Amino acid sequence: xxxxxxxxxxxxxxxxxxxxxxxxxxxxxxxxxxxxxxxxxxxxxxxxxxxxxxxxxxxxxxxxxxxxxxxxxxxxxxxxxxxxxxxxxxxxxxxxxxxxxxxxxxxxxxxxxxxxxxxxxxxxxxxxxxxxxxxxxxxxxxxxxxxxxxxxxxxxxxxxxxxxxxxxxxxxxxxxxxxxxxxxxxxxxxxxxxxxxxxxxxxxxxxxxxxxxxxxxxxxxxxxxxxxxxxxxxxxxxxxxxxxxxxxxxxxxxxxxxxxxxxxxxxxxxxxxxxxxxxxxxxxxxxxxxxxxxxxxxxxxxxxxxxxxxxxxxxxxxxxxxxxxxxxxxxxxxxxxxxxxxxxxxxxxxx
Amino acid sequence: xxxxxxxxxxxxxxxxxxxxxxxxxxxxxxxxxxxxxxxxxxxxxxxxxxxxxxxxxxxxxxxxxxxxxxxxxxxxxxxxxxxxxxxxxxxxxxxxxxxxxxxxxxxxxxxxxxxxxxxxxxxxxxxxxxxxxxxxxxxxxxxxxxxxxxxxxxxxxxxxxxxxxxxxxxx
Numbered sequence: 092x093x094x095x096x097x098x099x100x101x102x103x104x105x106x107x108x109x110x111x112x113x114x115x116x117x118x119x120x121x122x123x124x125x126x127x128x129x130x131x132x133x134x135x136x137x138x139x140x141x142x143x144x145x146x147x148x149x150x151x152x153x154x155x156x157x158x159x160x161x162x163x164x165x166x167x168x169x170x171x172x173x174x175x176x177x178x179x180x181x182x183x184x185x186x187x188x189x190x191x192x193x194x195x196x197x198x199x200x201x202x203x204x205x206x207x208x209x210x211x212x213x214x215x216x217x218x219x220x221x222x223x224x225x226x227x228x229x230x231x232x233x234x235x236x237x238x239x240x241x242x243x244x245x246x247x248x249x250x251x252x253x254x255x256x257x258x259x260x261x262x263x264x265x266x267x268x269x270x271x272x273x274x275x276x277x278x279x280x281x282x283x284x285x286x287x288x289x290x291x292x293x294x295x296x297x298x299x300x301x302x303x304x305x306x307x308x309x310x311x312x313x314x315x316x317x318x319x320x321x322x323x324x325x326x327x328x329x330x331x332x333x334x335x336x337x338x339x340x341x342x343x344x345x346x347x348x349x350x351x352x353x354x355x356x357x358x359x360x361x362x363x364x365x366x367x368x369x370x371x372x373x374x375x376x377x378x379x380x381x382x383x384x385x386x387x388x389x390x391x392x393x394x395x396x397x398x399x400x401x402x403x404x405x406x407x408x409x410x411x412x413x414x415x416x417x418x419x420x421x422x423x424x425x426x427x428x429x430x431x432x433x434x435x436x437x438x439x440x441x442x
Numbered sequence: 443x444x445x446x447x448x449x450x451x452x453x454x455x456x457x458x459x460x461x462x463x464x465x466x467x468x469x470x471x472x473x474x475x476x477x478x479x480x481x482x483x484x485x486x487x488x489x490x491x492x493x494x495x496x497x498x499x500x501x502x503x504x505x506x507x508x509x510x511x512x513x514x515x516x517x518x519x520x521x522x523x524x525x526x527x528x529x530x531x532x533x534x535x536x537x538x539x540x541x542x543x544x545x546x547x548x549x550x551x552x553x554x555x556x557x558x559x560x561x562x563x564x565x566x567x568x569x570x571x572x573x574x575x576x577x578x579x580x581x582x583x584x585x586x587x588x589x590x591x592x593x594x595x596x597x598x599x600x601x602x603x604x605x606x607x608x609x610x611x612x613x
Contacts, residue, residue, distance in 0.1 A: 219505065
């Protein structure tokens with residue numbers, strides 16, 4: 092029994108890893124198609140039917156390009172930078188519950204790679220680690236524009252982590268647990284007689300707004316892509332990178348988008364729960380599989396939202412970015428924590 | 443299994459800690475220090491203190507070391523620009539460090555390592571819920587005093603960093 096359990100865990104871990112990479116790959120294709128749609132173009136349509144083999148063609152192109160290392164660059168750190176960015180991006184999807192439980196042969200199997208009772212903190216820590224890849228790569232290039240990009244990335248991440256942490260604290264006051272599995276399961280409870288609708292977005296709308304803004308900043312996406320701002324910094328931290336070094340940085344960004352979408356869907360939008368999930372009278376396994384499908388639909392919506400914003404909004408100026416982070420988001424998130432705490436106390440007193 | 447993990451983590455901790463001191467390049471020193479904190483996080487997990495591990499991970503590795511790296515990159519210190527210290531200060535540093543080492547050994551020599559018996563030891567003591575209960579029930583006053591101290595330190599840092607009226611930008 093022990094061995095088969097290990098085998099199942101291994102399979103789930105491999106599946107989560109594979110799905111993460113697959114979705115990140117096709118996010119690059121989706122990004123171009125969404126951009127084309129918004130700008131009234133056709134987008135990639137040459138490689139394969141509807142251009143579906145485009146990510147493959149891009150990867151082949153990047154692999155066969157010359158891996159150029161500048162003469163005065165720090166060789167070891169120059170390679171370590173993109174590797175670290177990719178490593179930290181892939182680590183964070185480990186604790187996300189991608190579904191409820193499957194009942195196979197009398198055993199309940201959780202569709203989650205690893206369950207730790209501090210799941211949110213794990214994700215938060217790994218995301219905080221992600222900035223090292225950018226910083227090391229930017230510094231090792233020995234280029235002023237790269238260095239400026241790296242320093243911008245560091246200051247931006249630190250500024251927005253604070254507000255993000257505060258919005259998570261307000262969420263934790265509501266849920267009372269740090270485990271991703273428990274948070275996802277709690278949102279499946281009944282509200283007004285509808286099962287699976289007890290989503291945290293109902294209790295934490297302001298917290299979600301702060302969280303999504305910080306998620307944009309943490310993944311270095313437009314309107315917060317100051318570290319790679321091509322109008323001011325040539326290419327930012329990856330100016331000197333070519334071939335797969337560049338490829339890994341770009342790919343890590345899409346993996347981060349996927350993870351950020353999955354975290355938002357799990358924390359605020361009910362995870363794998365969907366309305367009337369327990370009232371339809373479906374078998375346990377069918378409900379679980381439907382829940383996983385619903386979770387991925389939510390994730391895809393958030394990925395689309397990331398792209399939608401990218402091709403709609405212009406970039407912030409750097410002082411605007413810092414003002415938004417320190418003078419608006421952090422006070423707002425602290426206020427959110429206080430109001431949430433007050434509301435919980437009031438509820439405990441009155442009801 | 444756990445014993446092997448412990449020895450591996452200890453080796454990693456000591457290796458990285460020595461690397462911090464020995465490295466000529468300040469950026470390498472900071473990266474070794476990050477590795478040291480990473481290994482310490484592993485030690486916390488081995489002790490089943492998951493919350494402490496996560497906080498160590500986020501605060502030290504994720505925030506404080508980013509700031510260290512930030513400052514060192516801003517100054518752009520390299521091996522060739524590093525100033526050589528006079529021999530006297532090297533000797534003084536070696537003596538001071540050696541005395542600290544002796545004091546540590548003297549203090550830790552008589553520590554009883556068999557303080558807890560496995561029968562009564564609660565392995566869940568490091569979990570978030572237990573830690574929260576202890577902090578907010580048994581040690582509420584020290585905890586609150588520590589937060590006041592942090593607040594004072596934060597206000598002080600802001601006051602120091604604030605630009606005085608009429609002061610020019612020096613960069």
